[in-house]
Amino acid sequence: MPETTPRPSLTERRKAATQQEIALAAALLFAEHGPDATTAEDIARAAGVSLRTFYRYFRTKEDAVAPLLSAGVRHWVTELAAAPPELSLGAALERSARIAVTPAPNRPAEALSWTRGLLRVVPGAPDLLAVWHRVHHESELALTPALATLAGPDADPLEIRLTAAAANTGMRVAMETWAASDAPVTAAADLAARCIRELTAGLPLCR
Structure with a gap:
């Protein structure tokens, strides 16, 4: 029988929900007031949790946005793993x-709008930029085994890693470019596909 992923426990689901609520509050406050003018106390208050609870989940106020940024990555990897077998790796x-x-x-579209507001302040905030880059490093690590499974056992591990790095960079550039523009939410998908296609087109696994 095929292996199934165990359903998270109620405690794990509650923990994840709390982290997402804190992440959303942090993103909205950072976008509206800027990281320097936002404190961990502000974020905890906006999320409806105590400061002690905030620090139970996150070391710093900037770390609080990681769950919001990581959610899209997890969705991407999940969809990649479920890709129809007739598609090429690039497709x-x-x-x-x-x-x-x-x-x-x-x-919902609002989630992408929240991400856009956050990404607009990231370039001027070194600690937030570090979180953004860390999330994408983790994204690359998550993409690698998913790509390895799709590519098959005979695929060159170096080519798999290069493909993961190129695709991950394409997604990052697409989101940063979209966030800095006034393009509608629906434009993000086209831009992501274009950036990934142009960065992976010359790689052996995507030809």
């Missing part, structure tokens, strides 16, 4: 990236 990467940044019932 699977584009398809999964489109889905990950397209509004859906479990990812």
